[in-house]
Amino acid sequence: MPAQEPPADPAPRPPRTGGRTRSQEARSAVLAAAVELLEEIGYQAVTIERIAARAGVAKSTIYRWWKSKAALVLDAYRETVEQRMPDPDTGSTAEDLTVFVAALHSVTERPLRARALRGLMAEAQLDPDFAEPFGAWVQSRRAVVLRVLARGVDRGELPRATDLEALTDQLFGLFWYRLLVGHLPLDPARAPQLVAQLLNSAH
Amino acid sequence: MPAQEPPADPAPRPPRTGGRTRSQEARSAVLAAAVELLEEIGYQAVTIERIAARAGVAKSTIYRWWKSKAALVLDAYRETVEQRMPDPDTGSTAEDLTVFVAALHSVTERPLRARALRGLMAEAQLDPDFAEPFGAWVQSRRAVVLRVLARGVDRGELPRATDLEALTDQLFGLFWYRLLVGHLPLDPARAPQLVAQLLNSAH
Amino acid sequence: MPAQEPPADPAPRPPRTGGRTRSQEARSAVLAAAVELLEEIGYQAVTIERIAARAGVAKSTIYRWWKSKAALVLDAYRETVEQRMPDPDTGSTAEDLTVFVAALHSVTERPLRARALRGLMAEAQLDPDFAEPFGAWVQSRRAVVLRVLARGVDRGELPRATDLEALTDQLFGLFWYRLLVGHLPLDPARAPQLVAQLLNSAH
Amino acid sequence: MPAQEPPADPAPRPPRTGGRTRSQEARSAVLAAAVELLEEIGYQAVTIERIAARAGVAKSTIYRWWKSKAALVLDAYRETVEQRMPDPDTGSTAEDLTVFVAALHSVTERPLRARALRGLMAEAQLDPDFAEPFGAWVQSRRAVVLRVLARGVDRGELPRATDLEALTDQLFGLFWYRLLVGHLPLDPARAPQLVAQLLNSAH
DNA sequence: CTTTAACCGAGACGGTACGTCTGGTCTTAAT
DNA sequence: ATTAAGACCAGACGTACCGTCTCGGTTAAAG
Numbered sequence: 001m002p003a004q005e006p007p008a009d010p011a012p013r014p015p016r017t018g019g020r021t022r023s024q025e026a027r028s029a030v031l032a033a034a035v036e037l038l039e040e041i042g043y044q045a046v047t048i049e050r051i052a053a054r055a056g057v058a059k060s061t062i063y064r065w066w067k068s069k070a071a072l073v074l075d076a077y078r079e080t081v082e083q084r085m086p087d088p089d090t091g092s093t094a095e096d097l098t099v100f101v102a103a104l105h106s107v108t109e110r111p112l113r114a115r116a117l118r119g120l121m122a123e124a125q126l127d128p129d130f131a132e133p134f135g136a137w138v139q140s141r142r143a144v145v146l147r148v149l150a151r152g153v154d155r156g157e158l159p160r161a162t163d164l165e166a167l168t169d170q171l172f173g174l175f176w177y178r179l180l181v182g183h184l185p186l187d188p189a190r191a192p193q194l195v196a197q198l199l200n201s202a203h
Numbered sequence: 204m205p206a207q208e209p210p211a212d213p214a215p216r217p218p219r220t221g222g223r224t225r226s227q228e229a230r231s232a233v234l235a236a237a238v239e240l241l242e243e244i245g246y247q248a249v250t251i252e253r254i255a256a257r258a259g260v261a262k263s264t265i266y267r268w269w270k271s272k273a274a275l276v277l278d279a280y281r282e283t284v285e286q287r288m289p290d291p292d293t294g295s296t297a298e299d300l301t302v303f304v305a306a307l308h309s310v311t312e313r314p315l316r317a318r319a320l321r322g323l324m325a326e327a328q329l330d331p332d333f334a335e336p337f338g339a340w341v342q343s344r345r346a347v348v349l350r351v352l353a354r355g356v357d358r359g360e361l362p363r364a365t366d367l368e369a370l371t372d373q374l375f376g377l378f379w380y381r382l383l384v385g386h387l388p389l390d391p392a393r394a395p396q397l398v399a400q401l402l403n404s405a406h
Numbered sequence: 407m408p409a410q411e412p413p414a415d416p417a418p419r420p421p422r423t424g425g426r427t428r429s430q431e432a433r434s435a436v437l438a439a440a441v442e443l444l445e446e447i448g449y450q451a452v453t454i455e456r457i458a459a460r461a462g463v464a465k466s467t468i469y470r471w472w473k474s475k476a477a478l479v480l481d482a483y484r485e486t487v488e489q490r491m492p493d494p495d496t497g498s499t500a501e502d503l504t505v506f507v508a509a510l511h512s513v514t515e516r517p518l519r520a521r522a523l524r525g526l527m528a529e530a531q532l533d534p535d536f537a538e539p540f541g542a543w544v545q546s547r548r549a550v551v552l553r554v555l556a557r558g559v560d561r562g563e564l565p566r567a568t569d570l571e572a573l574t575d576q577l578f579g580l581f582w583y584r585l586l587v588g589h590l591p592l593d594p595a596r597a598p599q600l601v602a603q604l605l606n607s608a609h
Numbered sequence: 610m611p612a613q614e615p616p617a618d619p620a621p622r623p624p625r626t627g628g629r630t631r632s633q634e635a636r637s638a639v640l641a642a643a644v645e646l647l648e649e650i651g652y653q654a655v656t657i658e659r660i661a662a663r664a665g666v667a668k669s670t671i672y673r674w675w676k677s678k679a680a681l682v683l684d685a686y687r688e689t690v691e692q693r694m695p696d697p698d699t700g701s702t703a704e705d706l707t708v709f710v711a712a713l714h715s716v717t718e719r720p721l722r723a724r725a726l727r728g729l730m731a732e733a734q735l736d737p738d739f740a741e742p743f744g745a746w747v748q749s750r751r752a753v754v755l756r757v758l759a760r761g762v763d764r765g766e767l768p769r770a771t772d773l774e775a776l777t778d779q780l781f782g783l784f785w786y787r788l789l790v791g792h793l794p795l796d797p798a799r800a801p802q803l804v805a806q807l808l809n810s811a812h
Numbered sequence: 813c814t815t816t817a818a819c820c821g822a823g824a825c826g827g828t829a830c831g832t833c834t835g836g837t838c839t840t841a842a843t
Numbered sequence: 844a845t846t847a848a849g850a851c852c853a854g855a856c857g858t859a860c861c862g863t864c865t866c867g868g869t870t871a872a873a874g
Binding site: 255260263264 | 845846849
Binding site: 524532569606 | 652653727728730731732733734735736740744747748751772774775778779781782783784785786787789790791792793802803806807809810811812
């Protein structure tokens with residue numbers, strides 16, 4: 001995950017001739033409050049009202065900068081919660097993937113973080129406006145895996161004809177399916193087997 | 204998917220000491236209204252209030268028989284929307300799976316049905332009470348695939364050591380991931396390739 | 407002031423086949439809270455939010471039965487604050503009017519009541535929806551004076567040609583003008599002089 | 610109404626050592642916008658925010674020079690709306706009053722002006738800070754009538770003992786009462802009768 | 813002819829209340 | 844006993860203005 005822009009309007013701010021500058025304190029307080037509440041009461045019990053109260057910030061300030069609770073939480077998640085996901089390049093596709101999958105599956109060791117992730121995915125289903133930024137975030141994660149696989153193809157570890165998109169979606173699909181349905185655990189220790197299975201399917 | 208009981212008590216109503224009997228009309232009207240609304244305005248815009256109004260039924264009647272909107276919609280989905288999913292047994296694992304995957308992916312050709320599915324998955328994340336019946340429904344679908352794979356092992360088409368659970372979750376994981384994120388299509392015509400890839404991964 | 411209907415829809419409630427009946431406790435609690443707040447913090451600081459909180463009642467319950475703060479306060483004023491205004495019939499027009507005017511002007515001895523009256527008049531200027539019920543209440547007060555004057559005409563104490571409407575508005579006009587502008591006191595003791603002056607103007 | 614100073618502090622600003630002078634354009638734009646909005650959407654829908662937007666002026670500029678919407682509107686009213694009220698001195702008390710009353714009542718022929726007047730009176734009830742300048746303006750109008758009456762006493766047209774204040778308040782009271790309650794019209798043509806009735810009451 | 817204080821626009825800030833909405837519960841009258 | 848009707852409490856929603864507070868920039872009188 002690269003360094004994140006401020007939530008709204010990064011560059012295309014047109015005239016800017018005057019006006020009070022945005023309060024970084026308010027922004028930080030909101031994001032911090034969102035994370036705190038997320039960990040205390042869970043995604044779905046979080047409300048904008050509660051975030052505002054906790055952050056000591058007016059509701060209107062939140063609405064000025066974020067479209068929805070989900071957008072805010074996604075921001076907060078990226079900025080303060082998400083451990084920097086690995087972007088490995090060890091020379092071995094299997095090893096690269098194993099590192100990534102292990103990191104991915106280790107989220108389940110942090111139940112509240114897992115809950116937040118599930119909440120974000122849910123919100124993306126219910127709120128079309130949020131589906132967009134959420135999709136962008138998902139793509140940024142897929143891109144990491146796609147790069148690993150592309151290098152594998154270049155090195156000849158994978159056949160030229162491999163459907164890298166499908167392979168990537170297999171990787172994330174299993175993760176999300178188990179995360180969302182919760183019928184079976186996601187053990188980081190089993191990452192090597194999973195990766196082997198995945199690479200098998202490509203030749 | 205076997206025929207589903209009505210959510211509560213259809214037949215096993217022993218202690219009939221008197222009183223008005225349950226109105227089957229009310230039940231049908233509610234389910235019908237739920238389906239109609241689902242197709243007209245989408246899962247998330249459906250509310251119990253609206254269903255009650257459309258069905259000409261009191262809110263309390265709905266709450267008496269269903270725990271939540273999601274439980275109701277799941278019922279309605281099973282009863283009136285879901286085309287009977289295939290439970291193939293052709294003698295070939297690949298063919299069995301292809302039939303199933305093609306049927307699965309063809310949901311995307313019915314956008315409103317897809318939307319309902321996504322809504323149900325979302326709801327299961329947000330409402331722990333709904334996660335339970337939803338999970339049971341998911342298991343009933345997984346069971347079909349697991350049976351196909353078990354027969355494949357019996358016939359020697361798959362190695363004894365194959366992790367059938369993982370294979371099953373690969374199959375559903377890809378489906379759900381693309382359904383939920385929407386970044387790539389799910390084409391029933393590509394079911395054969397997908398199944399080949401899947402079976403490859405097991406050697 | 408005659409006994410007052412419940413604030414909304416007295417008769418034209420059509421079918422009424424079932425449903426929870428209106429909670430008299432809620433209604434009383436709301437009116438009581440309104441009066442209390444009126445006396446504690448003044449008309450304009452009273453808000454529906456505060457009334458709801460004080461009464462232990464949901465906001466929606468208030469909005470169900472009253473259109474606005476002003477409508478509610480008018481109701482509360484009529485029911486629990488307004489001392490029954492006299493409707494005198496002593497046989498003497500001068501005496502009748504004196505009784506009425508003294509009662510009217512004595513409101514200024516209760517500053518919070520006076521404040522409420524001023525608030526109601528103000529609201530009637532700003533909220534056209536409230537102007538209607540407020541106007542009706544004003545008319546009910548004017549009617550008392552008009553009856554007194556009509557009897558005076560019948561008895562021959564006032565000329566047939568007297569403009570009773572104008573006389574009535576003189577009486578109330580002076581009261582409201584001083585109440586609203588506050589430049590001069592309204593002394594009940596001076597009621598006789600005022601009435602004399604008023605009756606003088608008619609011959 | 611004499612020409613009006615800039616709303617606040619004309620003289621008593623001592624330590625002017627430098628600084629940009631007040632923009633007359635901004636002041637005019639604000640007053641003009643206030644009047645326009647007053648006529649377009651009515652007193653109560655006018656907000657400082659809207660005035661600022663319409664005038665192309667910052668909110669803070671308005672708050673720098675006026676305490677409240679009401680203060681601003683009173684200013685605007687005096688400066689651009691109020692037709693110069695007559696200050697007659699014909700030698701006859703009855704005629705002087707008739708001129709004045711006719712002018713007063715003719716406001717009702719300009720509904721938006723009437724609406725503004727009512728809004729100002731309302732605001733004076735709700736905002737104690739505004740009650741002060743509003744009261745001053747009311748006094749300036751009363752003073753005109755008081756002078757007319759005082760001349761009448763000097764000429765012997767009115768008894769020495771006449772309560773001029775009460776007579777004045779009768780005159781304005783009737784006007785405001787009908788303006789505010791709106792139950793009966795105010796016809797300038799009936800000014801002579803009204804004045805006769807008024808003078809009668811003093812003997 | 814340079815300070816410098818007061819002005820200007822823009823617009824973000826913390827607040828408050830609004831009136832609406834949905835959820836889930838409870839009560840009543842009718843069947 | 845169960846229904847339809849519908850009132851009830853609870854509380855979040857997103858909006859509108861409020862009045863205050865930076866900002867960066869302008870303007871004219873005082874030195």
